[in-house]
Amino acid sequence: MLTYKKTLDIDELIANHATVSVHKYGFFLCRQGWAKILLGAKTYNISRNHLCIYTPNTFLHILERSHDLAGILEEDDVDAYYPVVSLIDIRKRLRIRDESCVALSEREAAEIVALMDVIGDAKRPRPISAAYERHGDGTQYSRQETVPLTTIRDNYLRHLYYALCLKVLDVYFSNTPVEAVPQDRDDTVLNRFVISVHENCHRQRTVKYYADEQHLSPYYFSSIIKKRSGRAALQWIESVTMTFIRQYLRCTDMSLKEISDRMYFPDQSTFSRYFKHHEGCTPSEYRMRR
Structure with a gap:
């Protein structure tokens, strides 16, 4: 089933989509x-x-944001969207990849929100229906049972999602793409670093590694990252590393040892100390809060 989000949780977006x-x-x-x-x-x-x-x-990451950023986030696996995506010419699919953002009118945006509201309402649990039977003496009693309409409801939801996808594509192709922000050399250094740290922080957590990738000295590389993002390169590395760890703790059943191994810590004890230093609690304590 597809994911429904009426209000965007920024922390969740960063945890699940900074990759x-x-x-x-x-x-x-x-x-x-x-x-x-x-x-x-x-x-x-x-x-x-x-x-x-x-x-x-496609890589997605929030570089800067206002404190009140909010919106609608919707995603699912390729197979779920294939019936709709297959209708689009390959050249148009490439346009989506190359020109990813458009500005909608208030009416167009409201129509998408309205469809999301319908989907959200359709996904809410329905009350159990009451079926009536009779005792041998003819008196009536109530027997609770689940309404046997699961297949019909699933198909109804699936077609609502298809309608949503078609609506999104319709308004996308009806509007002029938003131009990307022009990038100078320092912006390119920052963007390459942000992408690389998300791809490699499981194994590489030194500033030198990322500076070497771009053939820059660690000092000069760090100065660019700090100037362009307001955060030190090491802060980026530690923040992204912790984002992945929190996601594994909150969203998977991986053991602490499995997470430690996935993040290439030398042992579980080192992993736990690293996590507590940055989070203020142990991985086990953090997981109990979810």
Whole structure:
């Protein structure tokens, strides 16, 4: 089943989408606030009613945002969207990848929100129906049972999602793409670093590694990252590393040892100390809060 989000949880977006959207299609409709996002290899400034579509293997990350950023986030695996995506000419699919954001009118944005509301209502649990039977003496009693309409309801939801996808694509192709923010050399260094740290922080957590990737000295590389993002390169590395760890703790049943191994810590004890230093509690304590 597809994921439904009426109000965007920014922390969840950062945890789940500050990475490559492997085998997923999705979109984000901004309804409040503003953000500077890195989508693919391009940077966009978005605000109310900007629609951003991402395709499989597209990198998505929030570089800057207002405190009140909010909107609608929707995504699912390629197979779920294939009946709709297969209707689109391959050249148009490439356009979505190359020009990912458009500005919608208030009416177009409201129509998407209305469809999301219908889907949200359809997904809410239905009350159990009462069926009546009779005792041998003819008196009536109530027997509770689940309404046997699961298949019909699933098909209804599936077609609602198809309608949503078609609506999103319709308004996307009906509007002029938003131009990406022009990038100078320092912006390119930052964007390459952000993408690389998400791809490699499981194994590489030194500033020198990422500076060497771009053939820069660690000092000069760090100065560019600090100037362009307001955060030190090491802070980026530690923040992204912790994002992955929190996601594994909250969203998977992996053991602490499995997470430690996945993140290439030398042992579980080192992993636990690293986590507590940055989070203020042990991984086990953090997981109990979810």
